[in-house]
Amino acid sequence: MKGIKGRLLNKLKFIQNKVSSQDPLPYCYRKEDQDLGKANEENKEYLSLYDFEEKCPPGGKECVVLYTTSLRGVRKTFEDCNTTRVLLESFGIQFHKRDVSMHMEYREELWKVFGGRVIPPSLFIKGRYIGGAEEVVTLNEKGKLKKLLQGIPSVDRHDHRVCDGCGGYLFVLCLDCNGSRKVFMEEEDEDPVRCLKCNENGLTKCPICC
Numbered sequence: 001m002k003g004i005k006g007r008l009l010n011k012l013k014f015i016q017n018k019v020s021s022q023d024p025l026p027y028c029y030r031k032e033d034q035d036l037g038k039a040n041e042e043n044k045e046y047l048s049l050y051d052f053e054e055k056c057p058p059g060g061k062e063c064v065v066l067y068t069t070s071l072r073g074v075r076k077t078f079e080d081c082n083t084t085r086v087l088l089e090s091f092g093i094q095f096h097k098r099d100v101s102m103h104m105e106y107r108e109e110l111w112k113v114f115g116g117r118v119i120p121p122s123l124f125i126k127g128r129y130i131g132g133a134e135e136v137v138t139l140n141e142k143g144k145l146k147k148l149l150q151g152i153p154s155v156d157r158h159d160h161r162v163c164d165g166c167g168g169y170l171f172v173l174c175l176d177c178n179g180s181r182k183v184f185m186e187e188e189d190e191d192p193v194r195c196l197k198c199n200e201n202g203l204t205k206c207p208i209c210c
Contacts, residue, residue, distance in 0.1 A: 056127035
C-alpha cells in the first residue's frame with residue numbers, strides 16, 4: 001500500500017512540475033500580454049488616412065465633413081460638437097458643417113453611412129471616418145490630426161466676415177412660405193399645401209454661402 005501511495009505522490013508531483021513549467025494561460029490571456037496589447041492600441045500610429053475606416057458621406061470624397069448639432073437639449077452632445085467644430089476652425093481649413101438639427105436630410109445621410117442611428121459629432125476626412133469628439137481631441141493632442149488635414153484647402157484668415165444672408169447658420173427662412181411650410185394655391189377656397197421648396201423646419205440652404 002505504501003508503495004502505491006508513494007508512486008501516486010510522485011506522479012502528482014511530476015504533473016504539477018510539468019504544468020508549472022508551462023505558461024499558466026495561453027499567450028493572448030496572460031495579464032502582461034493584455035497590458036502590452038492595450039498599450040500598443042493606445043500608442044497606435046496613424047500614418048495616413050488609409051489607416052482609418054472607409055466611410056464616405058455624400059460629397060465627402062475630397063473634403064472634410066463634420067456632422068454636428070446646434071441644439072442644446074443634450075448638454076454633452078452640444079459641447080462635444082462645439083469642441084470639434086472649434087478645433088477644426090483653429091486649423092484654418094475649409095470644411096463642410098452639416099447640422100443634423102437644422103436639416104433632417106443630413107441626419108439621414110449620417111445614419112445611412114453607419115447603417116443605424118448615430119449621435120454627432122462625426123468627422124470625416126476625404127471619405128475616411130476619423131471619429132467623434134474624443135477621438136478627434138486625442139489625435140490633436142498627439143499631433144496627428146494636423147497631419148491628417150494636410151492638403152485640405154485653407155480659408156482666408158483675413159476674411160472674418162459673416163455671411164450677410166444667413167449670419168453663418170447656412171440656412172435661411174423659405175421665401176415662398178416664410179417658414180410656415182404651407183403655401184396657398186391661387187384659388188382662395190383651396191386648403192394650404194405643403195411647401196416643396198423648404199425642409200421640415202421651413203428653411204432653405206443659404207443661396208449666398210452654400
